[in-house]
Amino acid sequence: MFNKKITENLSKSSFIRAMFEEGNRLKAIYGEKNVYDFSIGNPEMEPPVEVKQSLLDIAMSKEEGMHKYMSNAGYEQTRKAVAKSIKNDYDYDIPYKNIIMSAGAAAGLFVTLKSILNPDDEVIVFKPYFAEYGFYVMHAQGNLKVADCDESFMPDIDSFMRTATSRTKAVIINTPNNPSGVIYPKEVLLKLNEAIRQVEKKYNTDIFVLSDEPYAKIVFDDATVPCVFKCFDKAIIINSYSKSLALPGERIGYIAVDHKIPNAELLLNICIFNTRTLGYVNAPALIQRVIQQSCEAKVDVEDYKRRRDLLYNHMIECGFSIKKPQGAFYLFVKSPVEDEMEFVEKAKEYNILIVPGRGFGMPGYIRMCFCVSYETIKSSLPKITQLAKEYFK
């Protein structure tokens, strides 16, 4: 009666969202404080004070026309502010016309995929990867192909070469990575670019790198995120302010198309057309104005570091095996039993909500978000100790 593909897909919907809803159910039974919900990357932090001030300034402004349609690509002033922030962050000059404001990274990814893929084209991701990519690719009539990572969660280039075909049209990378927290260093990106060049040459095709970077500003211990424009021939940055400004409900981000991509202007026009005709029309006006004023602000990363350290150190003490995350706000933990679903269920008995690794293409692991409050992490520690004792004697 309805769309068949989606009806079938409903059941294998989001583990993360399912856990989020489960969390709400448990909180209603046991009380908010007695449920340790590490499931969804829904930052507990408030937006930075600059963002709150921008919002107030806009709400108090007598300026007319602030809520009208603008060009589908967004306000020129906002796009200029974003281009300037890319220059500041990466020392890379990008014309503001190559920036399209989008309703978050999810919208940015979908718009871009819809713009570059033809039906049955393939998109490669590396394990572990954010499961939603599969749905964006599906809706864009493409096919997701999963390449392996090595034991440090870095892209396995040999696996990439085996996965790539004449239909490969894009590679999505996500660094700092959700869920592993690793940052791909420049050498790795350059190697990947070299591999992409070989595939392009072999099949006489074009392969775009979509770099999904919502965590680029949430990095620890002096780690830095390389500029993909400097590493790839055909990179498109998809970004979101959901994490860096703690605004996930507001849906704001951007697409930045490197001007050295051949026919970049045509690609931009297609992306703008798709922004309109996929029903986004434009990124929300009011939040675009906030971004114009505050896109260089960010949440308190030191605060995230304290949370990471508290949870990471305790988990390690308890005997869990984890690669220490350099960025983002997730721990990707080796499940103490082979079937991580069993571990997820066991954790639920302690009111600890975590997400199975199979949701990220890696069974045998689980993901925990440390974007919950410091207090929540602190009060979860005795429960984590008890949970650990079920496995580590």
Place this chain on the structure above:
Amino acid sequence: MFNKKITENLSKSSFIRAMFEEGNRLKAIYGEKNVYDFSIGNPEMEPPVEVKQSLLDIAMSKEEGMHKYMSNAGYEQTRKAVAKSIKNDYDYDIPYKNIIMSAGAAAGLFVTLKSILNPDDEVIVFKPYFAEYGFYVMHAQGNLKVADCDESFMPDIDSFMRTATSRTKAVIINTPNNPSGVIYPKEVLLKLNEAIRQVEKKYNTDIFVLSDEPYAKIVFDDATVPCVFKCFDKAIIINSYSKSLALPGERIGYIAVDHKIPNAELLLNICIFNTRTLGYVNAPALIQRVIQQSCEAKVDVEDYKRRRDLLYNHMIECGFSIKKPQGAFYLFVKSPVEDEMEFVEKAKEYNILIVPGRGFGMPGYIRMCFCVSYETIKSSLPKITQLAKEYFK
């Protein structure tokens, strides 16, 4: 190199948007006041005072977590407020769970089409129709079929019967209509429902009516808009606050699925899944809160009426032929020459920007928006007189 279908479609992109950009170009040359831009439905009016106050209250609020993710369907409180407003407006009880907040009507339509269509299913619209429907249907892998209207711009039921096939899955209606301003009366809707039943019976199919109602609150001369839930077996309302609250840049609206649709709950789950996986994730949080407080507010319709009357009366005096609009903020004017493109070009010589009827499936007409300022309309009148003299001696 990019998506072929879209690359081909770029050139036949939006007449309306093209005119909007042309308007910006002309304004830069001749000055804002000397260009009479009747092209895009971008309300010049400011949002009602209630909306501005809600926004200020929210910006000043110390409440925490206002910008976080919520359920993909939107805030429960906002959905309840919308259900209540439907009850108030239409005296129809709809459970709040049947409301999904969407990023405007464009998003609501695309999400719904993606939820009900299977590839190559057909969607029927009646002339004249909003051209964007064609793109939403295309992106949902469906085919748009256009049925005729009668000389009053009412749906031609015989034409509908000839257009419907075993692949017909949906009918989009838009009343008050953009561009004609007509409201389909209850008898017409009931007749259409009867025709739909016949087609469903003939082919043993299900056909949904998507009622796109952004202008439902902008009606003149005591006209009323019938409740589609009372007229159709399987109706879904797609609404937007872009026009009623003059917030088009903010992207906020909703999908309301009639609970008497068989398997309505499954359909809602599919729509929620698609809201997430088409990259919307959720309608913008902040504006959802504004809607929760102000969804019963509306812009000053009397003000629109004054603008309508000023422009309509003058055009009629000049000799143009127009059906007086009962709602929305457009005049759909019979072109004084057969090829309305010629008329559009001639009007541009007077710095008058209008949109050709072929953009709405009806060559031989043009559309003018009277949501521009009263002053703009007033100062355009001498130019309109001059333009008219080119055709009516």
